Amino acid sequence: MVIDMSTSRSETAQTTAHRTSSGRRSHDDAPDTAAAFARLAELGPGPERDAVREELTEAWLPMAHRIASRFRDRGESVEDLRQVAALGLVKAIDRFDPSRGAFESYAVPTITGEIKRHFRDRMWALRVPRRVQELRNKVRVARRELTQSPGSPEPSTARIAEYTGLTEEEVVTGMEALESFSTLSLDAELSSDDDGYSLADTLGSADSAYDVVVDREAAKEGLRRLPERERAILYMRFFEDMTQNRIADRLGISQMHVSRLISRSCARVREEALGQGMRTAFVKE
Numbered sequence: 001m002v003i004d005m006s007t008s009r010s011e012t013a014q015t016t017a018h019r020t021s022s023g024r025r026s027h028d029d030a031p032d033t034a035a036a037f038a039r040l041a042e043l044g045p046g047p048e049r050d051a052v053r054e055e056l057t058e059a060w061l062p063m064a065h066r067i068a069s070r071f072r073d074r075g076e077s078v079e080d081l082r083q084v085a086a087l088g089l090v091k092a093i094d095r096f097d098p099s100r101g102a103f104e105s106y107a108v109p110t111i112t113g114e115i116k117r118h119f120r121d122r123m124w125a126l127r128v129p130r131r132v133q134e135l136r137n138k139v140r141v142a143r144r145e146l147t148q149s150p151g152s153p154e155p156s157t158a159r160i161a162e163y164t165g166l167t168e169e170e171v172v173t174g175m176e177a178l179e180s181f182s183t184l185s186l187d188a189e190l191s192s193d194d195d196g197y198s199l200a201d202t203l204g205s206a207d208s209a210y211d212v213v214v215d216r217e218a219a220k221e222g223l224r225r226l227p228e229r230e231r232a233i234l235y236m237r238f239f240e241d242m243t244q245n246r247i248a249d250r251l252g253i254s255q256m257h258v259s260r261l262i263s264r265s266c267a268r269v270r271e272e273a274l275g276q277g278m279r280t281a282f283v284k285e
Contacts, residue, residue, distance in 0.1 A: 030104045031059045037098045056093050057086070060107065064089040067111050074119065081115060088114030132177050138164050139174030215273075222269035230265040237262060 036056055043049035068085035072078055088111035096106050142164045146155040157175070161168045187198050223231060229251070236242045236250070244262070248255040 030063055033059055033103065034098065037096065037103060040093075041098055053090075053093060057090060060089055060093070060103070061086065063104070063107070064111055067108065068115060071115055071119070076119070081118075084115050084118045085111050088112075132173060135166065135170050135174035136177035137174075138166065139171055140178060218273040219269050222272035225272070226265055226268065230261055233258060233261050234265055 033056055036052055036059075040049065040052045040056065043052065064085040065082050068078065068081040071081055089107060091114065092103070092107040092110040095110070096103055100106065139160060142160045143155060146152065146159065146163060155163070157168050157171050160166070161171045164171070166174070187200065223234070226234070233247055233251070236247050237244070242250075244255045244258045248258045251258070
C-alpha cells in the first residue's frame with residue numbers, strides 16, 4: 001500500500017490533542033481515534049473496513065512523519081523514510097487491539113522498528129550481522145554526545161568504552177563498522193597524484209605456489225602405493241632431473257622400458273589423486 005503524502009487530514013485528524021488513559025499528555029499529532037479503532041475491530045473485510053482503516057491512517061500520518069524525521073541525515077531521503085514510516089503505521093493499525101491501551105503507545109515502537117529494519121536491511125551495501133550494526137550505532141551516538149561541546153577532542157576508544165559500557169574490542173568493531181556503511185568500486189582512485197592508483201591495485205593476487213602444495217598432497221598416497229622401483233624411477237626423473245637414458249643405465253634396463261614405467265606410474269598416481277578428490281567432494285555433499 002502506497003501512502004499519498006499530500007493527502008489532507010480527515011475530520012478525525014482535526015481532533016484536538018488528548019490525554020492517554022494513563023493521564024500522560026500525548027503529542028499534538030496524536031488524535032483521539034478510540035471510537036474509530038473500536039469500530040474497525042467490529043468490522044469484517046470489505047469496503048467499509050477499508051474506509052475506516054484509511055481514515056485512521058490519514059489521522060496518524062503526521063505522527064509517522066515526525067518519527068521518520070528523527071532518522072534524517074543518515075543517508076536516506078526524507079520521502080523514503082516517510083514511506084517506510086507509513087508502512088509501519090499501517091502495520092500498527094492492522095495489529096492494534098483497542099483493549100490493550102492507547103494506540104500511540106503501540107504505534108511508536110512499531111513504526112520505529114520498521115524504520116530501523118529498513119536501515120539494517122536496505123542501507124548497508126554488505127550484509128552485516130545485527131550485533132555489529134548495534135555496536136556501530138552505540139559508538140556513533142557516543143561519539144556525537146561526547147563531542148557536543150565546542151572544542152571537545154575526539155574521544156578515545158577507552159573513553160567511548162567507559163561511556164557506553166562496551167569493551168574496547170567492541171568499540172573498535174563498532175568504529176570499523178562506521179567506515180563500512182557503503183562500498184567502494186575496485187576502480188575507485190585512492191590517490192590524486194599523477195601516479196594515482198585504484199583500490200584494485202592494493203589487492204593481492206593468487207599465489208601459484210599454493211596449487212603446487214595441493215598437487216603434492218594429492219599425489220602422496222598414490223606415490224606411496226607404487227612399487228619401490230617405480231618410486232625410485234620417478235624420484236630420479238623429477239627430483240634429481242636425470243634423463244631416461246641415465247636412469248636406464250643405472251637400473252640396467254632399456255630407455256623404452258623406463259619411459260613406459262614413468263608413463264604408467266604417472267597415470268596411476270593421477271588417477272588415484274583425482275579419484276580421492278571426487279570421493280572427498282562426495283563426502284562433503
